[in-house]
Amino acid sequence: MTALLLQESITTGVELQQYLVLSAVLFSIGVYGVLARRNAVLILMSVELMLNAVSINMVAFAVYTAPSMFVGIIFAIFIITIAAAEVGLALGIVLRVFRNRGTANVDEVDSLKW
Amino acid sequence: MTEVFFYIFAATVIGGALGVVLLRNIVHAALGLIGSLLGVAGIYILLSVEFLALVQVLIYGGAVMVLILFGLMLTRTRELKENLDGDQKPLAAVAALVLLGTFIAAFANTEWPRDVGQITTVPFNDIGNALFGRWAVPFELLSGVLLVALVGAIIIAMQEEGEQ
Numbered sequence: 001m002t003a004l005l006l007q008e009s010i011t012t013g014v015e016l017q018q019y020l021v022l023s024a025v026l027f028s029i030g031v032y033g034v035l036a037r038r039n040a041v042l043i044l045m046s047v048e049l050m051l052n053a054v055s056i057n058m059v060a061f062a063v064y065t066a067p068s069m070f071v072g073i074i075f076a077i078f079i080i081t082i083a084a085a086e087v088g089l090a091l092g093i094v095l096r097v098f099r100n101r102g103t104a105n106v107d108e109v110d111s112l113k114w
Numbered sequence: 115m116t117e118v119f120f121y122i123f124a125a126t127v128i129g130g131a132l133g134v135v136l137l138r139n140i141v142h143a144a145l146g147l148i149g150s151l152l153g154v155a156g157i158y159i160l161l162s163v164e165f166l167a168l169v170q171v172l173i174y175g176g177a178v179m180v181l182i183l184f185g186l187m188l189t190r191t192r193e194l195k196e197n198l199d200g201d202q203k204p205l206a207a208v209a210a211l212v213l214l215g216t217f218i219a220a221f222a223n224t225e226w227p228r229d230v231g232q233i234t235t236v237p238f239n240d241i242g243n244a245l246f247g248r249w250a251v252p253f254e255l256l257s258g259v260l261l262v263a264l265v266g267a268i269i270i271a272m273q274e275e276g277e278q
Contacts, residue, residue: 008235009233009234009235010162010232011231011232012116012117012232012233013115018120018124019157020217020221021221022124022127022128022157024217024218025128026127026131026150027217029131029134030131031206032135032209033134033135035202035205035210036135036199036206037199037200038199038200039198041140041185042134042135042198044182045144045182048151048182049131049134049147049150052127052150052154052174055154055166056154056157056158059158063162063163063234064232064233064234070236070240070241070244073241074241074249074252078252081173081256081259081260082259083178084173084178084260085259085264087178088181088263088267089264089270091181091182091185092270092271095185096270098189107200
């Protein structure tokens with residue numbers, strides 16, 4: 001039990017770069033989703049993918065290279081919290097837009113276009 | 115062993131993410147997002163950060179997904195066979211692939227500072243001590259941000275008098 005509470009170094013067979021590649025792929029998929037989709041809720045979901053990619057990156061760097069300060073892990077917790085706030089707020093705005101204009105497609109909400 | 119699980123979880127994450135951006139049914143895309151987020155929780159467990167895995171399942175798998183599904187339900191239009199992708203789809207694919215290529219090239223050309231084959235496990239109680247010790251002020255600020263954002267969301271989404 002006490003052994004679980006101590007920091008220890010383990011060789012897992014998975015290297016840092018593999019996590020970085022995974023997070024890069026996930027981030028790129030998220031970018032594609034944000035750019036290609038036109039439904040506002042789908043765009044939000046793609047933003048969630050990008051946020052998760054960043055979290056994986058932070059945590060991987062934290063446990064592989066800088067374990068003493070927990071900065072990466074604390075950052076990941078903060079990212080998750082901010083993402084929750086962001087989803088709530090953004091869905092409120094999307095709902096409002098939908099109620100006022102009858103659509104949730106971002107390319108039809110173009111009042112600011114000139 | 116860890117490697118096998120890494121590839122399983124990575125396949126779940128990537129597969130779910132591809133579902134989010136490619137599927138034509140919007141509810142199926144949301145289900146893909148759930149799979150992807152749970153896969154990320156598995157990745158956190160492989161990185162020995164069980165706390166984040168729990169938080170991920172609770173907040174993302176629970177709260178955020180319920181919010182998103184409600185958002186989908188409330189903004190559903192009559193036309194179910196609606197085109198979910200814009201005309202800029204090919205350009206978006208090019209942009210994403212260029213970005214991915216840049217990332218991979220950067221990883222390949224970086225000299226990593228120390229032995230990157232070993233992880234250091236992060237115990238639960240150390241995270242707690244760090245969160246409420248060194249990072250206590252940002253943590254409290256964050257709770258304020260969350261509160262303000264949620265009250266703001268309620269005010270924005272609230273029905274005004276005269277609206278149908």
